[in-house]
Each structure stands twice: as C-alpha cells, then as structure tokens.
Amino acid sequence: MQHAVKAYNNTAFLNSPHARIIRILAEYLEPLTRFKKYGIQDTVVFFGSARILPLEKARENLRAVRQQIRRGEGDLPSLIAQRRQAQLQVKLATFYEDARRLAALITSWSKQNAAQSKKKSRRFIVCSGGGPGIMEAANRGASEAGGYSIGLNISLPFEQEPNPYISKELLFEFHYFFIRKFWFAYLAKAMVVFPGGFGTIDEMMELLTLLQTHKITKPLPIILYGTRYWKKIINFEELTALGMISKEDAALLHHADTPEEAFAIIKQELEILL
Secondary structure: OOOOOOHHHOHHHHOOHHHHHHHHHHHHHHHHHHHHHOOEOOEEEEEOOOOOOOHHHHHHHHHHHHHHHHHOOOOHHHHHHHHHHHHHHHHHHHHHHHHHHHHHHHHHHHHHHHHHOOOOOEOOEEEEOOOOOHHHHHHHHHHHOOOOEEEEEEOOOOOOOOOOOOOHHHEEEEOOHHHHHHHHHHHEEEEEEOOOOHHHHHHHHHHHHHHHOOOOOOOOOEEEEOHHHHHHHOOHHHHHHOOOOOHHHHOOEEEEOOHHHHHHHHHHHHHHHO
16 A cells, blocks of 8 residues: 655645745754754854955956957956946955954954853854855955854845855755844844845844844844945934934944954953853
C-alpha cells in the first residue's frame, strides 16, 4: 500500500500560500537555534548602501575610464559621464573603508572583553545585511580582526549575493523582510547607519519609530555616520523646529565622522552592559 507524504515532508504544501505561517516561524526559529548554538548574546548592526565600492575597486574603475579617454576609445561625452561617476565612487569608497575599520575596532574590543570574561556568550558581534557595499565592509572588518560576524541576507529578484566575509556558521538567508528586520532589532545593542538609499532609510526610520513609541524599551544608540551626508538627506533639525518630532526624539541619534569617533560612542554606551 502506498502511503501519503507526511505534511512536514510535502514540499508542494510547504511552499504554498497555505503554509506561509510555517515558513515565517521557520525564519524565526532556525536563526534563534543557531544564535543559541554559537552563543550570540547581542550585536552591533551596520546599515548602509550596497552600492558603495571598496576603495581599491573604485580606484581601479576610475583608472580604466581615464585610460579609455586617453586612448580615444568610445564616445567621449559618455566616457566623461563615466569618469564623473567613477570619481564619485572613489569619494564614497571612504565610507566602505571607514565601516571596515570600525567593524575591526568593535570586533577587537569584543574579543578583548571575551578574553577577560569567564562567560561563554559572545557580545557585541558585528551584524550586517549580508550583501555588498557597507554590509561587506562590516563583515570584512570583523573577519580581518579575527572575529565572528553575522550576515542576514535577503533573497531579492536581482539576487543579492552574500559577501564572502561572513562567518559561515552565521550566514542566514531570509525571504521575509519583516522577520529579517526583527533579527536586526532583537539582538542589537547599537546601530551604525552609513550613507544609503531607500533600504537604509527604511531600516533606520522603522527603528527610530519603535524607539520613539517605546516598542523597543532597551537602550539602543543609533549613530548616523557621515554628518554632511545625513544633514543633506534628512533635516532632523527642521522636523524638530516644526514640532514634527520632539527634542527627545532627535536626541536618539548620535553623529560620527571617523571610525574612532563612532567607536568611542559605542564603547561608552555599551561598557555599562559588561
């Protein structure tokens, strides 16, 4: 007699709309199990653009365009536009290198604290969205400092590939944005927001709203990295002046322009938790 497939082995059912709640629970429970296995107690989260290149790659792109112009290859107006874009990439690449440096500082400090503690839990582990750009820089800096780092990657239509610097034990692939955001917020003890676009702003604003409305009750310092960038993109001072947010809301944000400055804020805010 042929037996029916058990429900939990029925892939057609598990991938159907009817089993959505099971898939949502899986994206909560599987990371929870792994975080417990590897002793991850809390994190420092990095947000920022996936489009920002490493400095060496940005400079390589600029050299290539300049060589094309010198050789007279291709359409000159198009090449001049490409050169402007490549020059901008080189300028923005400083944020990649700063995120890399900051992640290394945090990881070295985390490892030093772990060595002094008898506890087996891992504190203040660098966590990113797992993709390229600032996310890659964060995981890269942690890896170069010899520490663990987390990548909460998300499946997208244009296939965001996980960067190669994430600790393989702590690489996750999410389908649901809201569960991914939960894991960003739940373990976080601090967040550093580097320049970015829609995704970065969305993540930052949701967390600010949760803090403002006291849905997040733990202390959670949020550092805006790149004062000039963020003052151009979002005018928090004007929001305060117009009464759209309170001074207390604006005080949720810190500002930093160097890795050392950001690290000093993080260290001061988190040392009381040790």
